[in-house]
Amino acid sequence: xAKLSKWAVFTRAFLMALIAASPARVGSQSSAEDQxxxxxxxxxxxxxxxxxxxxxxxxxxxxxxxxxxxxxGAFGNVTxxxxxxxxxxxxxx
Amino acid sequence: xxxxxxxxxxxxxAFLVSGCVxxxxxxxxxxxxxxxxxxxxxxxxxxxxxxxxxxQGLGLTITRQGASFVEATGGGExxxxxxxxxxxxxxxxxxxxxGTAQISTFYTSDEPLEIIVREFAYRSVVRIDIDGQTxxxxxxxxxxxxxxxxxxxxxxxxxxxxxxxxxxxxxxGIECATTGRIxxxxx
Numbered sequence: 001x002a003k004l005s006k007w008a009v010f011t012r013a014f015l016m017a018l019i020a021a022s023p024a025r026v027g028s029q030s031s032a033e034d035q036x037x038x039x040x041x042x043x044x045x046x047x048x049x050x051x052x053x054x055x056x057x058x059x060x061x062x063x064x065x066x067x068x069x070x071x072x073g074a075f076g077n078v079t080x081x082x083x084x085x086x087x088x089x090x091x092x093x
Numbered sequence: 094x095x096x097x098x099x100x101x102x103x104x105x106x107a108f109l110v111s112g113c114v115x116x117x118x119x120x121x122x123x124x125x126x127x128x129x130x131x132x133x134x135x136x137x138x139x140x141x142x143x144x145x146x147x148x149q150g151l152g153l154t155i156t157r158q159g160a161s162f163v164e165a166t167g168g169g170e171x172x173x174x175x176x177x178x179x180x181x182x183x184x185x186x187x188x189x190x191x192g193t194a195q196i197s198t199f200y201t202s203d204e205p206l207e208i209i210v211r212e213f214a215y216r217s218v219v220r221i222d223i224d225g226q227t228x229x230x231x232x233x234x235x236x237x238x239x240x241x242x243x244x245x246x247x248x249x250x251x252x253x254x255x256x257x258x259x260x261x262x263x264x265x266g267i268e269c270a271t272t273g274r275i276x277x278x279x280x
Contacts, residue, residue: 046206053208054186058194066198066210069243074206079245085196088214089168091250092235 125175128273130257133228165219176269192267208243
């Protein structure tokens with residue numbers, strides 16, 4: 001049990017050191033984006049998704065945000081089209 | 094439904110570079126610097142294996158290698174193409190978007206709400222010929238972009254090929270050029 005506890009303390013310390021050593025800018029950028037995205041999802045409003053897209057126009061949740069805006073009718077009738085975010089690698093010749 | 098990007102009735106042909114004013118904000122574009130092509134002076138003792146290792150370090154995959162040449166290929170992770178930076182102000186928020194972003198969104202109108210989703214990708218092919226301590230670099234990049242509006246309308250996709258010292262401007266005004274990263278790495 002004592003061994004397990006020591007191991008848990010070591011693991012926690014290691015993880016904390018790892019987090020502290022991570023590039024702060026990337027981490028804080030990512031967490032700030034996640035925060036805005038969580039708020040947009042919770043609100044599920046046009047305003048919320050516009051806030052996300054205007055702050056993070058190339059963010060990790062762009063496709064989901066656009067889909068959400070479409071679902072909310074923000075653009076009127078949506079023309080059926082190819083899926084967003086599909087890899088373009090196959091298009092390159 | 095597919096439109097030409099420069100088609101009538103579509104406001105956004107050069108929407109990204111014109112500093113166009115929407116109801117709530119603007120978009121502007123800083124173009125990339127175009128890197129030129131010159132022979133590269135290699136450090137003494139640099140052979141094709143060392144060059145190959147440096148290319149791999151840039152995220153490229155070696156496709157062919159001989160005593161005096163190396164060929165490699167790679168995608169966006171190798172950062173061999175620069176497409177400038179877009180700055181957007183919308184809904185009271187400012188943002189910067191690299192032109193090489195795989196997917197990005199731009200507001201062209203806030204009332205009625207209209208956005209353009211831009212998707213971008215590129216593939217690079219590189220060949221380096223080594224002659225003693227001099228290397229000649231040949232880079233070719235296939236760059237592609239496609240666009241879709243918020244309501245799902247698509248615009249004709251574009252593909253271009255650029256080499257060292259060259260640049261291309263897409264219909265949306267975004268310019269792409271080689272970064273010169275390989276030259277900088279090998280010198």
